Amino acid sequence: MAQENNNTQMSEKEAKKKEMILFLSSSEEKESFLSKQNLKLLSDPLNDDNPITVQVLGICSALAITVQLQAAVVMSLAVMVVMAFSNMIISLMRNLIPSRIRIIVQLVVVAALVILVDQVLKAFLYDLSKQLSVFVGLIITNCIVMGRLEAFALGNGIYKSFLDGIGNAAGYGLILVIVAFFRELLGSGKLWGFEVLGHKGATLADSTGLYALGYENNGLMLLAPMALIIVGVVIWVQRSRNRKLIEEA
Amino acid sequence: MDKSSNAYTFIFAIIMVIVVGSVLAFASISLKDRQNANVKQEKMQNILYTVGVDSIEQNGELVPLTRPLAEANFKKYITNQIALNNKGEVIAEGDKAFNVDLAKELGKDDNEQKFPLYEAEVDGEKYYIIPLRGTGLWDAIWGYISLKDDVNTVKGVVFDHKGETTGLGGEITKAWFQERFADEKIFDSSGNLVGVSVVKGYGGGNNKDDNAVDAISGATITGDGVTKMISKRLKYYLPYFKQQTDMKVAVK
Numbered sequence: 001m002a003q004e005n006n007n008t009q010m011s012e013k014e015a016k017k018k019e020m021i022l023f024l025s026s027s028e029e030k031e032s033f034l035s036k037q038n039l040k041l042l043s044d045p046l047n048d049d050n051p052i053t054v055q056v057l058g059i060c061s062a063l064a065i066t067v068q069l070q071a072a073v074v075m076s077l078a079v080m081v082v083m084a085f086s087n088m089i090i091s092l093m094r095n096l097i098p099s100r101i102r103i104i105v106q107l108v109v110v111a112a113l114v115i116l117v118d119q120v121l122k123a124f125l126y127d128l129s130k131q132l133s134v135f136v137g138l139i140i141t142n143c144i145v146m147g148r149l150e151a152f153a154l155g156n157g158i159y160k161s162f163l164d165g166i167g168n169a170a171g172y173g174l175i176l177v178i179v180a181f182f183r184e185l186l187g188s189g190k191l192w193g194f195e196v197l198g199h200k201g202a203t204l205a206d207s208t209g210l211y212a213l214g215y216e217n218n219g220l221m222l223l224a225p226m227a228l229i230i231v232g233v234v235i236w237v238q239r240s241r242n243r244k245l246i247e248e249a
Numbered sequence: 250m251d252k253s254s255n256a257y258t259f260i261f262a263i264i265m266v267i268v269v270g271s272v273l274a275f276a277s278i279s280l281k282d283r284q285n286a287n288v289k290q291e292k293m294q295n296i297l298y299t300v301g302v303d304s305i306e307q308n309g310e311l312v313p314l315t316r317p318l319a320e321a322n323f324k325k326y327i328t329n330q331i332a333l334n335n336k337g338e339v340i341a342e343g344d345k346a347f348n349v350d351l352a353k354e355l356g357k358d359d360n361e362q363k364f365p366l367y368e369a370e371v372d373g374e375k376y377y378i379i380p381l382r383g384t385g386l387w388d389a390i391w392g393y394i395s396l397k398d399d400v401n402t403v404k405g406v407v408f409d410h411k412g413e414t415t416g417l418g419g420e421i422t423k424a425w426f427q428e429r430f431a432d433e434k435i436f437d438s439s440g441n442l443v444g445v446s447v448v449k450g451y452g453g454g455n456n457k458d459d460n461a462v463d464a465i466s467g468a469t470i471t472g473d474g475v476t477k478m479i480s481k482r483l484k485y486y487l488p489y490f491k492q493q494t495d496m497k498v499a500v501k
Contacts, residue, residue, distance in 0.1 A: 068415065096252075098253065099252075116276055219467065
């Protein structure tokens with residue numbers, strides 16, 4: 001009898017414990033690291049909420065750095081690192097930052113981060129830093145970085161901000177790579193520095209591939225206006241295919 | 250503490266500036282020696298590149314001249330390092346000449362400037378190497394040009410830049426552009442020092458006697474900067490070359 005009593009007491013305790021867990025989990029909405037919502041943070045910027053074609057941020061560097069595929073990829077990776085970390089740092093401080101000087105704080109964090117990385121690379125990976133040095137100024141002034149800090153990191157947790165940074169940088173990189181692909185191919189007849197359309201010699205007889213048939217590179221592709229036109233075409237294609245982006249007349 | 254108060258804002262700003270400032274200052278000071286060593290090695294590497302030393306023999310194998318290998322080979326190939334004044338007189342030698350910082354010299358008057366000159370001997374051939382510095386589209390551009398011992402024919406060039414656009418002006422650092430300068434002449438047919446011009450829509454093909462090379466599409470101003478840098482810097486060395494009687498100078 002006594003033992004039975006004990007048993008029911010135990011089960012009552014267990015039930016309460018379970019209730020507690022249920023209560024806790026429902027109030028905290030504990031998510032798994034790669035829940036649907038978190039994955040959306042990564043995938044949305046690739047299409048529905050692309051920083052360049054939909055948010056229209058980061059256009060300036062998309063024009064400057066898309067003459068070659070390789071430079072575009074390096075720039076995208078560098079932006080990804082900076083965005084992930086600056087988003088995390090700002091998110092960490094989001095409850096401390098006085099709202100009146102928040103833009104200045106964001107700028108200081110981004111600039112300090114970029115300069116610090118640049119200094120360390122210069123000391124330990126000098127050759128890599130030489131390739132990246134051109135990008136330093138472009139990253140600090142990249143509006144996507146500031147835009148995401150302001151729009152997302154100031155109001156969200158660290159992990160989500162990290163994902164948002166990676167996602168937006170990936171969306172930015174995707175457009176950069178598309179634009180750079182066409183500009184390098186049509187502008188200099190190369191991809192990743194390789195002469196894919198053949199070699200252009202001093203005369204027609206010296207040339208190989210397409211150039212032997214009289215093909216010429218389109219020099220206009222190397223200039224900034226063509227980058228803007230290609231971005232425009234990308235927006236056009238995207239809007240005509242993605243129903244969510246079609247505006248009501 | 251009230252986060253929208255002026256006091257909080259000021260305190261936050263002050264703490265932020267102190268923290269960020271000290272982190273950056275610490276990083277800059279503690280990494281400076283390493284960074285300077287890298288810059289020095291790179292300078293030596295670039296000077297050696299202009300005279301065609303881009304790979305060296307090591308343990309019987311040909312290996313590329315990497316930055317860490319530059320210092321030992323610089324000592325091997327560079328026979329003389331001097332700095333001149335604008336009258337062509339030698340005013341410094343050795344490390345003092347090597348450490349002349351063109352970025353600082355360019356800001357001085359001509360008669361106070363020091364002009365470094367390197368002499369190299371590779372496979373029995375003598376070369377003169379002249380450092381260059383000027384401005385491109387956005388920021389400074391610099392480089393080295395080496396002349397064969399007729400002080401007229403270019404052996405090789407190396408260019409670098411601080412902020413030219415990658416893929417356009419930034420292409421001056423690429424071998425395919427720098428190779429165009431090889432064997433070009435810096436004096437025209439009547440003996441005037443003109444340097445080597447970077448010309449838009451160049452039609453000369455492989456002509457090495459027209460003092461000109463083809464430009465990079467979309468990088469006109471950087472190309473003009475290179476043209477100007479070469480002719481302007483070389484002129485300062487004329488007095489010295491004229492004084493050297495044992496030199497096969499093409500100067501009139």
